[in-house]
Amino acid sequence: MRIHSPESPRWLSLTRYPVGVSCSQAHALEHRQMGRAARLGKRTSSLKLRISKGGFLMGGVFPASMLDKGLQDLQTSQTAISMNCSLPDRVLFSYGMDRQRDRLCLQSLWDFVTAKEPWIKSPFFPVLFSFTAYMAFCLPYIVLDFASIRLPNLRKYKIQPQNYPTLGMMVPCIIQSAYHHVVLIFPVTFLHWYWRPMSLPVMAPELPEVLLEVAVCLLLFDFEYFLWHLLHHKVPWLYKTFHKVHHKHVSTFALTTQYSSVWELLSLGFFAAINPVLLGCHPLTEMIFFLVNIWLSVEDHSGYDLPWSTHRLVPFGLYGGAPHHDLHHLKFKSNYAPYFTHWDKLFGTFTESHSN
Numbered sequence: 001m002r003i004h005s006p007e008s009p010r011w012l013s014l015t016r017y018p019v020g021v022s023c024s025q026a027h028a029l030e031h032r033q034m035g036r037a038a039r040l041g042k043r044t045s046s047l048k049l050r051i052s053k054g055g056f057l058m059g060g061v062f063p064a065s066m067l068d069k070g071l072q073d074l075q076t077s078q079t080a081i082s083m084n085c086s087l088p089d090r091v092l093f094s095y096g097m098d099r100q101r102d103r104l105c106l107q108s109l110w111d112f113v114t115a116k117e118p119w120i121k122s123p124f125f126p127v128l129f130s131f132t133a134y135m136a137f138c139l140p141y142i143v144l145d146f147a148s149i150r151l152p153n154l155r156k157y158k159i160q161p162q163n164y165p166t167l168g169m170m171v172p173c174i175i176q177s178a179y180h181h182v183v184l185i186f187p188v189t190f191l192h193w194y195w196r197p198m199s200l201p202v203m204a205p206e207l208p209e210v211l212l213e214v215a216v217c218l219l220l221f222d223f224e225y226f227l228w229h230l231l232h233h234k235v236p237w238l239y240k241t242f243h244k245v246h247h248k249h250v251s252t253f254a255l256t257t258q259y260s261s262v263w264e265l266l267s268l269g270f271f272a273a274i275n276p277v278l279l280g281c282h283p284l285t286e287m288i289f290f291l292v293n294i295w296l297s298v299e300d301h302s303g304y305d306l307p308w309s310t311h312r313l314v315p316f317g318l319y320g321g322a323p324h325h326d327l328h329h330l331k332f333k334s335n336y337a338p339y340f341t342h343w344d345k346l347f348g349t350f351t352e353s354h355s356n
């Protein structure tokens with residue numbers, strides 16, 4: 001919930017905690033966020049105000065320089081809270097300043113996400129999030145596959161225009177992906193949910209921090225998958241047992257992205273999940289990284305080299321993208337990295353794609 005302060009262009013971001021959240025839990029959440037900011041060497045708030053009144057818990061974080069103004073705004077917000085919150089929820093509000101616009105722009109997104117906290121914390125969320133995002137990212141390419149058969153203007157973007165997927169090729173991919181999500185990914189995420197329940201901080205991360213951490217997560221994932229992939233091509237037993245399934249389609253289409261063995265799917269899921277944990281990423285950063293990672297892997301297998309494809313947006317040929325990975329499925333012996341080109345260039349396994 002956001003309330004615009006009438007006296008000032010600054011606004012207050014309010015996060016309502018459900019009744020089940022105790023005062024100490026709310027405190028701990030905010031402390032964790034402040035500790036994280038301190039670890040990252042950012043300006044930490046110098047004063048915390050916390051007032052319990054009429055069944056509400058209200059807290060504010062104010063920098064010392066803004067203390068006087070902060071106290072005035074606290075009065076304003078108290079009135080606002082009294083007016084707007086009739087539920088006996090405990091309320092914690094965080095105070096934003098103009099110069100924190102980057103944080104604030106993500107704060108409204110984060111407030112929107114945390115408003116669905118019980119659903120996000122449920123054991124079903126990760127599996128539904130992953131499957132829905134995957135199918136949503138595949139859908140435009142499925143439409144493109146059917147449309148470009150009839151429209152020559154679209155066909156020119158197809159990397160292998162002589163090969164089009166049929167419905168009979170797509171359906172088994174969808175069934176296999178749904179099956180893997182239910183019998184494999186769900187039990188794993190359920191165990192994760194049981195042993196390491198998710199906690200949602202009050203404050204959103206800052207935009208530059210999100211961009212940097214997502215980029216680092218992608219680079220780490222790219223490196224881990226490059227090594228895994230290279231090993232599974234160099235060791236015949238590993239290739240035959242685990243990776244061959246993914247190479248069933250020499251001409252890829254979006255739904256072949258997750259057409260792979262159980263071991264491959266689990267390995268890639270592990271690489272994707274461990275990097276944000278190692279970097280101590282904010283849950284919002286983690287969600288954004290998962291979305292970007294799913295999108296890029298679908299684009300890799302889409303079979304299309306569109307004018308806005310990621311490899312055209314990243315300069316100096318640093319990013320391989322769909323043409324790079326398409327060539328891997330076609331030739332088998334090169335282009336092992338999923339996204340970037342530097343590891344293949346360093347290891348001498350890089351092959352120039354048609355578009356480059």
Ligand SMILES: [Zn+2]
Pocket residue numbers: 229233243247328
């Ligand atoms: Zn391969």
Ligand SMILES: [Zn+2]
Pocket residue numbers: 246301325329
């Ligand atoms: Zn592939």
